[in-house]
Amino acid sequence: MSARLPVRKTYKLFIGGAFPRSESGRTLDHEGHNVARASRKDARDAVVAARKGFAAWSSATAYNRGQVLYRLAETMETRQAALAAVCSGRREVARAIDRVVWYAGWADKLAQVLGGANPVAGPYFNFTLPEPTGVVAVIAPDEPALDGLVARVLPALAGGNAVVVVASEAHPLAAIELAEAVATSDVPGGVVNVLTGLRAELAPVLAAHMDVNAIDVTGADGDVAALEILAAENVKRVVRAREDRSPWEVGAFMELKTVWHPIGR
Amino acid sequence: MAAVAKKGDTPVPAGGWDYAPAPESRDIVSFEERYGLFIGGEEVSPRSRAWFPTVSPATEEPLAEVAQAGPKDVALAVDAAREGFEAWRAWKPSERAKVLFRIARILQERARELAVAESLDGGKPIKESRDVDIPLAAAHFFYYAGWADKLEYAFPGRRPRPLGVAAQIVPWNFPLLMLAWKIAPALACGNTVVLKPAETTPLTALLFADVCRQAQVPPGVVNIVTGDGSTGAHLVRSDGIDKVAFTGSTEVGKAIQRELAGRDIALTLELGGKAANIVFDDCALDQAVEGIVNGIYFNQGHVCCAGSRLLVQESIHDQLVRKLKRRMATLRVGDPLDKNTDIGAINSKAQLDRITELVEAGTEEGAEIYQPPCRLPEKGWWFAPTVFTGVAQSHRIAREEIFGPVLSVLTFRTPDEAVEKANNTMYGLSAGVWTEKGSRILWMADRMRAGVVWGNTFNRFDPASPFGGYKESGFGREGGRHGLEAYLRFE
Numbered sequence: 003m004s005a006r007l008p009v010r011k012t013y014k015l016f017i018g019g020a021f022p023r024s025e026s027g028r029t030l031d032h033e034g035h036n037v038a039r040a041s042r043k044d045a046r047d048a049v050v051a052a053r054k055g056f057a058a059w060s061s062a063t064a065y066n067r068g069q070v071l072y073r074l075a076e077t078m079e080t081r082q083a084a085l086a087a088v089c090s091g092r093r094e095v096a097r098a099i100d101r102v103v104w105y106a107g108w109a110d111k112l113a114q115v116l117g118g119a120n121p122v123a124g125p126y127f128n129f130t131l132p133e134p135t136g137v138v139a140v141i142a143p144d145e146p147a148l149d150g151l152v153a154r155v156l157p158a159l160a161g162g163n164a165v166v167v168v169a170s171e172a173h174p175l176a177a178i179e180l181a182e183a184v185a186t187s188d189v190p191g192g193v194v195n196v197l198t199g200l201r202a203e204l205a206p207v208l209a210a211h212m213d214v215n216a217i218d219v220t221g222a223d224g225d226v227a228a229l230e231i232l233a234a235e236n237v238k239r240v241v242r243a244r245e246d247r248s249p250w251e252v253g254a255f256m257e258l259k260t261v262w263h264p265i266g267r
Numbered sequence: 268m269a270a271v272a273k274k275g276d277t278p279v280p281a282g283g284w285d286y287a288p289a290p291e292s293r294d295i296v297s298f299e300e301r302y303g304l305f306i307g308g309e310e311v312s313p314r315s316r317a318w319f320p321t322v323s324p325a326t327e328e329p330l331a332e333v334a335q336a337g338p339k340d341v342a343l344a345v346d347a348a349r350e351g352f353e354a355w356r357a358w359k360p361s362e363r364a365k366v367l368f369r370i371a372r373i374l375q376e377r378a379r380e381l382a383v384a385e386s387l388d389g390g391k392p393i394k395e396s397r398d399v400d401i402p403l404a405a406a407h408f409f410y411y412a413g414w415a416d417k418l419e420y421a422f423p424g425r426r427p428r429p430l431g432v433a434a435q436i437v438p439w440n441f442p443l444l445m446l447a448w449k450i451a452p453a454l455a456c457g458n459t460v461v462l463k464p465a466e467t468t469p470l471t472a473l474l475f476a477d478v479c480r481q482a483q484v485p486p487g488v489v490n491i492v493t494g495d496g497s498t499g500a501h502l503v504r505s506d507g508i509d510k511v512a513f514t515g516s517t518e519v520g521k522a523i524q525r526e527l528a529g530r531d532i533a534l535t536l537e538l539g540g541k542a543a544n545i546v547f548d549d550c551a552l553d554q555a556v557e558g559i560v561n562g563i564y565f566n567q568g569h570v571c572c573a574g575s576r577l578l579v580q581e582s583i584h585d586q587l588v589r590k591l592k593r594r595m596a597t598l599r600v601g602d603p604l605d606k607n608t609d610i611g612a613i614n615s616k617a618q619l620d621r622i623t624e625l626v627e628a629g630t631e632e633g634a635e636i637y638q639p640p641c642r643l644p645e646k647g648w649w650f651a652p653t654v655f656t657g658v659a660q661s662h663r664i665a666r667e668e669i670f671g672p673v674l675s676v677l678t679f680r681t682p683d684e685a686v687e688k689a690n691n692t693m694y695g696l697s698a699g700v701w702t703e704k705g706s707r708i709l710w711m712a713d714r715m716r717a718g719v720v721w722g723n724t725f726n727r728f729d730p731a732s733p734f735g736g737y738k739e740s741g742f743g744r745e746g747g748r749h750g751l752e753a754y755l756r757f758e
Contacts (some may be wrong), residue, residue, distance in 0.1 A: 115423070120747055122729035123406065130733050130749065215738070227529025234524035236693070237517070237536065237739045244757070250425070257737050258744050261712045263722040 013037045013174070015044060015198060016181035018051030019191020030174075030199065037174045040199040045207040048166045048195040052137040053213055055192025056164035060134050062190075067162060068109035074187040075102040081183050088175040089148035098149040101247065105156040108249055112161065116253050125265045132256040134162035135239055136215035139208035141201065141229075143221035143243075147173035151180060154218050154243065155194065157251040166195045166214070168205050170221060174198040201225075209233045216241055216255055286599070289606040291393045296384045298331040298470060304340055304493065305476035307347035308486030314339040319495075321469055324390035324612040325603050325647040333469045336492040341461070341501040344490040348432040348459040349507050351487020356429055356457050358485075360416035367412030367454060369482040374405035374447075377478065381471055385443055386603040388470040390612030390648075391566055393604050403728055404447035407746075410730035411451035414751060418456065421748050425757040429457030430533055431509035433754065434502045437472075438515045439465035439614050440569040440670075446472055448745045449512055450489060451730075456754035458510065461490045463502055467615045469493040500526075508532060512753065514571075517668075517694070517739050535743025535753045537571065537735055539668040540696030543689035544574030544725060545711065547682075547702035548583045554723065555701040556590045559674070562699055562725040564598060564652050567610055568672040569618070571740075572697035574725055576665060578685055581678045588656055588676065595652050596639040610672060613648040622650050622671035629655050629664035634675070660691060668694070682707065686714045695737030699725045718744070 014021040015038045026041035040048075059067065078085060078099045085095045116132040138158045143150040147170065158165050169177035181196045197204055205225065209217050209232035216239035219226050233240050241254045301318065303310040315337030320329040334340070355363070374381065378401045385396040418427045433453045437445035442464055453460050464472035472491050479489045492498055496519070503511055503526050510533040513523050517538040527534055544562050546555050562574025579587050603611035613619040630636055634655040643649040650671055658665050658675040665675050679685040689698055698715040700708055700722050708722040718736045721727060728734065733744040743753045 118748065120729070120731045120733070122727075122732050124727070124729070126724065126727060128729070128732050130747065135737075230528035231525045234521045234528070237521060237524065237538065237741060239742050245425075248424070250422070250757075257718065258733055258735070258749055259712075259715075259718060259720065259737075260733050260747075261720045261722065262724055262727050262732070263708065264724050 013178045013198065015040055016178065016185065016194065016196040017044065017048045018054070018195070019185065021185075024199070032174055035175065037198050040197040040204055042203070042207045045166070045197055045204050046211070048197055049137060049208070049211050049213055051192040052164035052166050052195055055190055056134070056136055058190040059164055059193045060162040064110035064113070067160070068106050070188045071102060071106035071109060071156070071159060074184060074189060075099050075106060077183045077187040078102060081179070085148055085176075085179050085183070088173065088179050090146055094146050094149050098152040101149065101152050102156055104247060105160040105252070108160050108252060112249060112252055112256070115249050116256065117258070120260070127263050127265055128260065130258050130260045132161070132253060133259050135255055135257050136163060137213060138163045138165045138255055139211070139214050139217040140165050140167045141205050141217070141219055141221040142167055142170045142177060144170045144172045147176040148180065150221070151177055153246070154220055158218070158255045159193065161252045161256045163216075163255050164193045166208060167197065168201055168208065169196055169198045171201055205229055206232055209238070210235060212236050214238060218242070286607045288602075290602065291383060291386075291604045291606055293383055293387065293604060296380045296387070298384075301332045302334065302469070302473045302493070304334050304336055304344065305473070305479075305489070305491040306340075306344045307351070307490070308480070308484075310476070313337065314343070321388060321467065323387050323647070324467075324614050325644070327646055330388060330470060333473065333493045336494040336498045336501075338501045341492055341498060341505060344461045344492050345432060345434075345502075345505045345507045347487040348461050348490050351459040351485060352429075352431055354485055355459055355488050360418070360457070363454065363457065364412045364415035366482060366484055367408050367415060367451060370478060370484070371405045371408035371412060373478045373481050374401065374408060378402065378405065381443060381474060383604065384474055385471050386611065389439060389442055389468045390603050390614055392608040392611045394606055394608070395566055400441055400444045403730070404444045407444075407447040407730040408451045411455040415455040418751065418755070421751050422757065427456070427755040428758055430754060430756055431458060432507060433458045433460045433510040433512060434505065434508045435460050435462045435512045436499045436502065436515065437462065437464055439468040440566060440571070442468040443471040443475065445514055446475060448514075452745070452750045453512075453754045454488065456751055458754050459488045459490075461492060461502060461508070463492050463494065463499050466495040503527070510534070510754065512743075513537070520741060533753070535745075536741035537743070537745060538739060538741040539694055540571045540573070540736065540740050541576060541666065541668050541692045541694045542572055542574050542697040542699065542717065543576045543578050544699035545578045545685050545689055545701065546580065546583070546587060547704070547707065548580040549703050550701035551703060551723075552583070552587065552590065556587070556594050558699065558701060558723070558725045559591060560594055560598070563674040564610055564672050565726050567613055567650070569614055569670055570726065572719060572726065574697075574699050575669060575674060577674055577676045578688055579676060579678050581680050584676075584678050588654075591654065592637055592639070595654065598639070598652050600641050600649060600651060601644060610652060613650050613671065616648055618670065619648040619650060622669055622673060625664055625667060625669045626653060626673055629658070629662065629675070632662045632664070634658045634662060634664060660688060666692065682711065686711065690714070690716045693739040696740035697721065
């Protein structure tokens with residue numbers, strides 16, 4: 003009798019809530035795994051999916067978004083072993099999960115901390131509210147493999163944005179394992195999209211894309227200036243990590259809307 | 268005896284009612300023949316040795332000569348600001364506040380002089396420079412003065428620090444007010460500035476240099492370099508700046524964003540707009556007409572947040588357009604210094620050409636034009652208030668920022684269609700909504716992809732109220748607590 007063979011995982015892309023292979027049929031070898039090598043077309047498809055996801059995610063109540071993100075922490079908790087295998091280990095996984103919980107709790111407090119009422123000199127009621135900017139491209143940092151990614155994606159999600167992640171080339175599996183937790187956590191399809199492949203091939207497509215509102219370049223090393231030049235074409239918000247955990251990390255992915263209305267009898 | 272005319276039937280005479288002239292005296296302001304640059308607290312001659320005249324757009328008469336700052340001049344100004352920063356950052360915040368309070372008071376004291384100067388140099392009606400531009404500029408300094416020693420309360424959990432030297436470039440539509448929007452928060456946060464006023468409207472910025480002297484602003488804290496677009500380009504390329512704040516066209520904003528790529532320089536952009544002013548059939552119609560007129564003809568339509576696309580619910584289209592045309596016939600176009608003037612001069616020949624070109628495109632593309640009969644002065648640059656009906660979303664006059672007194676009227680049937688059409692633009696600076704239904708105001712406000720939404724009002728501004736755009740209208744906010752963030756870093 004032969005020993006049981008383990009069932010191996012196929013690492014595919016995560017677009018619009020599904021796990022497709024790259025339309026190009028290409029893969030990259032990563033430590034013995036065939037990881038999908040996304041094409042420019044996959045990147046554009048991911049933006050279309052994100053735009054759809056954004057409609058659902060941004061119109062959900064902040065309370066609901068908070069609960070769904072907390073649910074993500076729950077699904078990550080049950081997948082600790084799988085996640086630990088693709089990053090530096092269980093301590094990093096614990097940090098990442100706690101970060102998800104922290105940002106989940108922010109979802110329905112942002113408007114009170116980042117917004118406010120404005121005492122204008124006239125008979126007007128005037129208030130300012132933060133709103134998600136839209137579709138955010140995230141160039142994932144290489145280190146830490148899992149928590150570094152979570153630290154950039156969660157602020158965008160907590161604010162109500164949809165994201166397209168270009169996974170780290172060094173740690174593509176961490177991004178896909180996270181995508182599997184996302185897929186089982188009630189996050190609507192298209193809100194999180196993950197592209198594995200070559201950063202030099204994918205990041206410029208997203209930086210230049212006219213339906214992407216912001217790009218997080220924390221994980222882009224030498225090519226930041228080139229990406230920023232492309233980003234200017236539609237005045238993208240270019241975001242970098244500033245603080246480890248902060249509501250203003252969320253604020254970087256948000257617009258501020260000010261509403262005026264007269265007061266009268 | 269003639270029958271008593273029914274109320275509402277009074278015909279408006281061609282060219283509007285006659286008013287006696289009511290000119291504001293220009294004696295209150297006297298310009299120097301020539302203005303140098305304001306660097307390190309002193310007026311200096313430009314190393315470039317180049318000068319250019321600034322003219323009144325209403326009469327084409329030269330008002331003064333100003334310096335065309337070259338690369339060396341810009342470098343000197345940045346150096347002065349760097350030096351000024353070392354001293355200024357060490358000031359006690361409470362004393363920095365007092366400097367700003369002083370500026371606010373001096374602006375109030377010299378308000379009439381500045382208003383006349385603004386109208387002479389820029390062509391805007393005196394009632395607007397007197398009642399809007401200058402009081403708001405003073406209010407802005409007063410507002411941010413109070414923040415200077417309270418910054419740690421603005422951002423709980425963070426430690427705010429100044430950025431350093433801010434390069435600031437302002438447009439010609441609200442010269443002194445835009446200067447205030449830039450300089451007041453920058454100084455309150457402990458930065459120093461090099462400000463470049465617009466080529467066609469440098470004079471109130473140069474008078475502001477004198478306000479700084481009167482207020483005893485320390486040398487190097489405020490530096491003013493005049494010139495054309497090349498001066499701005501030198502400023503943005505300078506070593507030694509930590510921040511760029513720009514208000515102007517989307518095209519130039521993009522060029523600046525590209526120029527700063529890969530450099531660790533903070534950036535805020537306040538760019539163009541093509542705001543929808545949305546009128547529902549249940550609105551207070553006469554109030555809406557006033558709001559529409561204010562939205563597009565205020566400051567000759569030289570307003571980035573102007574309500575230049577009128578979206579009217581189909582059922583009231585004809586009635587509203589009739590009322591609007593009737594109201595337009597009462598607008599008085601002419602001498603900016605006349606207190607009765609509603610629409611002043613177009614700021615420059617170049618801007619007049621741009622407006623004319625787009626209006627021609629509107630007619631060619633098949634929209635129907637209306638201009639009330641009005642006599643335009645022979646000298647200077649003028650454009651009659653204009654409305655286009657029958658405009659399609661694909662028309663250039665519905666997509667491009669005209670930056671003049673030109674309104675495009677489109678229609679919609681349902682609120683969803685209004686949202687769709689309002690957001691169908693690369694811009695996202697402002698929007699207006701007119702309806703008596705409170706829940707619909709909030710529903711619409713929620714769906715507008717725009718930084719400022721005016722419900723049953725339009726073109727309101729206040730130093731406490733953040734202003735800025737979504738999408739290609741730029742990023743960052745000016746005004747309010749949020750306006751501080753653009754001039755701080757956090758430890």
